[in-house]
Amino acid sequence: MTTDLERELVAAHRIVAHQHEIVTCWRSMYVPGELRFVPLPPEMEAIIRSSADYDDVVAGGAPTLLSIASGNEALELVLYRASADGAVYMLAPVRH
Structure with a gap:
Protein backbone atom coordinates (compact mmCIF):
# COMPACT_ATOMS: atom_id res chain seq x y z
CA MET A 1 0.00 0.00 0.00
CA THR A 2 1.42 3.38 -0.96
CA THR A 3 0.82 6.60 0.88
CA ASP A 4 -0.17 9.97 -0.55
CA LEU A 5 3.40 11.13 0.07
CA GLU A 6 4.91 8.18 -1.80
CA ARG A 7 2.59 8.75 -4.77
CA GLU A 8 3.42 12.45 -4.76
CA LEU A 9 7.18 11.82 -4.72
CA VAL A 10 6.90 9.28 -7.55
CA ALA A 11 4.94 11.80 -9.62
CA ALA A 12 7.55 14.51 -8.91
CA HIS A 13 10.30 12.08 -9.92
CA ARG A 14 8.55 11.45 -13.24
CA ILE A 15 8.42 15.19 -13.91
CA VAL A 16 12.11 15.56 -13.15
CA ALA A 17 13.04 12.58 -15.31
CA HIS A 18 11.38 14.21 -18.31
CA GLN A 19 12.21 17.88 -17.74
CA HIS A 20 15.55 18.29 -16.00
CA GLU A 21 18.79 17.85 -17.91
CA ILE A 22 20.76 17.03 -14.76
CA VAL A 23 18.90 13.75 -14.40
CA THR A 24 20.00 12.84 -17.92
CA CYS A 25 23.59 13.41 -16.81
CA TRP A 26 23.07 11.37 -13.64
CA ARG A 27 21.74 8.46 -15.71
CA SER A 28 25.28 7.83 -16.91
CA MET A 29 26.35 7.33 -13.28
CA TYR A 30 23.33 5.69 -11.66
CA VAL A 31 20.81 2.99 -12.42
CA PRO A 32 17.39 4.70 -12.85
CA GLY A 33 15.93 3.09 -9.72
CA GLU A 34 18.75 4.51 -7.59
CA LEU A 35 17.57 8.13 -7.86
CA ARG A 36 14.87 8.98 -5.33
CA PHE A 37 13.56 11.93 -3.42
CA VAL A 38 14.88 11.78 0.14
CA PRO A 39 14.33 14.26 2.97
CA LEU A 40 16.60 17.29 2.77
CA PRO A 41 18.63 17.33 5.99
CA PRO A 42 17.59 20.27 8.22
CA GLU A 43 21.18 21.56 8.32
CA MET A 44 21.27 21.76 4.52
CA GLU A 45 17.88 23.44 4.41
CA ALA A 46 19.07 26.05 6.93
CA ILE A 47 22.16 26.83 4.81
CA ILE A 48 20.08 27.09 1.63
CA ARG A 49 17.47 29.30 3.30
CA ILE A 68 25.07 26.68 -5.70
CA ALA A 69 28.58 27.80 -6.59
CA SER A 70 31.46 29.27 -4.66
CA GLY A 71 34.97 29.60 -6.00
CA ASN A 72 35.84 26.37 -7.80
CA GLU A 73 33.12 24.35 -6.06
CA ALA A 74 29.58 23.80 -7.30
CA LEU A 75 26.55 21.78 -6.32
CA GLU A 76 23.27 21.15 -8.08
CA LEU A 77 20.23 19.83 -6.26
CA VAL A 78 16.74 19.00 -7.41
CA LEU A 79 14.37 20.02 -4.62
CA TYR A 80 10.70 19.27 -4.13
CA ARG A 81 8.38 20.36 -1.31
CA ALA A 82 5.64 17.80 -0.83
CA SER A 83 2.13 19.00 -0.22
CA LEU A 91 16.77 13.94 -5.47
CA ALA A 92 19.65 11.69 -4.50
CA PRO A 93 21.13 8.32 -5.36
CA VAL A 94 19.93 5.63 -2.97
CA ARG A 95 21.53 2.23 -3.22
CA HIS A 96 19.91 -0.87 -1.83
Whole structure:
Protein backbone atom coordinates (compact mmCIF):
# COMPACT_ATOMS: atom_id res chain seq x y z
CA MET A 1 0.00 0.00 0.00
CA THR A 2 1.42 3.38 -0.96
CA THR A 3 0.82 6.60 0.88
CA ASP A 4 -0.17 9.97 -0.55
CA LEU A 5 3.40 11.13 0.07
CA GLU A 6 4.91 8.18 -1.80
CA ARG A 7 2.59 8.75 -4.77
CA GLU A 8 3.42 12.45 -4.76
CA LEU A 9 7.18 11.82 -4.72
CA VAL A 10 6.90 9.28 -7.55
CA ALA A 11 4.94 11.80 -9.62
CA ALA A 12 7.55 14.51 -8.91
CA HIS A 13 10.30 12.08 -9.92
CA ARG A 14 8.55 11.45 -13.24
CA ILE A 15 8.42 15.19 -13.91
CA VAL A 16 12.11 15.56 -13.15
CA ALA A 17 13.04 12.58 -15.31
CA HIS A 18 11.38 14.21 -18.31
CA GLN A 19 12.21 17.88 -17.74
CA HIS A 20 15.55 18.29 -16.00
CA GLU A 21 18.79 17.85 -17.91
CA ILE A 22 20.76 17.03 -14.76
CA VAL A 23 18.90 13.75 -14.40
CA THR A 24 20.00 12.84 -17.92
CA CYS A 25 23.59 13.41 -16.81
CA TRP A 26 23.07 11.37 -13.64
CA ARG A 27 21.74 8.46 -15.71
CA SER A 28 25.28 7.83 -16.91
CA MET A 29 26.35 7.33 -13.28
CA TYR A 30 23.33 5.69 -11.66
CA VAL A 31 20.81 2.99 -12.42
CA PRO A 32 17.39 4.70 -12.85
CA GLY A 33 15.93 3.09 -9.72
CA GLU A 34 18.75 4.51 -7.59
CA LEU A 35 17.57 8.13 -7.86
CA ARG A 36 14.87 8.98 -5.33
CA PHE A 37 13.56 11.93 -3.42
CA VAL A 38 14.88 11.78 0.14
CA PRO A 39 14.33 14.26 2.97
CA LEU A 40 16.60 17.29 2.77
CA PRO A 41 18.63 17.33 5.99
CA PRO A 42 17.59 20.27 8.22
CA GLU A 43 21.18 21.56 8.32
CA MET A 44 21.27 21.76 4.52
CA GLU A 45 17.88 23.44 4.41
CA ALA A 46 19.07 26.05 6.93
CA ILE A 47 22.16 26.83 4.81
CA ILE A 48 20.08 27.09 1.63
CA ARG A 49 17.47 29.30 3.30
CA SER A 50 20.18 31.65 4.57
CA SER A 51 20.98 32.75 1.01
CA ALA A 52 19.52 36.09 -0.01
CA ASP A 53 18.90 34.60 -3.47
CA TYR A 54 16.78 31.69 -2.24
CA ASP A 55 13.07 31.61 -3.00
CA ASP A 56 11.10 29.05 -1.04
CA VAL A 57 9.99 25.94 -2.91
CA VAL A 58 6.20 25.90 -3.17
CA ALA A 59 4.50 22.84 -1.68
CA GLY A 60 3.16 20.63 -4.45
CA GLY A 61 4.75 22.83 -7.12
CA ALA A 62 7.19 21.77 -9.78
CA PRO A 63 10.51 20.25 -8.70
CA THR A 64 13.19 22.95 -8.65
CA LEU A 65 16.80 22.81 -9.78
CA LEU A 66 19.01 24.68 -7.32
CA SER A 67 22.58 25.54 -8.31
CA ILE A 68 25.07 26.68 -5.70
CA ALA A 69 28.58 27.80 -6.59
CA SER A 70 31.46 29.27 -4.66
CA GLY A 71 34.97 29.60 -6.00
CA ASN A 72 35.84 26.37 -7.80
CA GLU A 73 33.12 24.35 -6.06
CA ALA A 74 29.58 23.80 -7.30
CA LEU A 75 26.55 21.78 -6.32
CA GLU A 76 23.27 21.15 -8.08
CA LEU A 77 20.23 19.83 -6.26
CA VAL A 78 16.74 19.00 -7.41
CA LEU A 79 14.37 20.02 -4.62
CA TYR A 80 10.70 19.27 -4.13
CA ARG A 81 8.38 20.36 -1.31
CA ALA A 82 5.64 17.80 -0.83
CA SER A 83 2.13 19.00 -0.22
CA ALA A 84 1.41 15.79 1.72
CA ASP A 85 3.72 16.75 4.59
CA GLY A 86 5.23 20.15 3.71
CA ALA A 87 8.77 18.76 3.95
CA VAL A 88 11.52 19.50 1.42
CA TYR A 89 13.03 16.55 -0.43
CA MET A 90 16.12 16.34 -2.62
CA LEU A 91 16.77 13.94 -5.47
CA ALA A 92 19.65 11.69 -4.50
CA PRO A 93 21.13 8.32 -5.36
CA VAL A 94 19.93 5.63 -2.97
CA ARG A 95 21.53 2.23 -3.22
CA HIS A 96 19.91 -0.87 -1.83
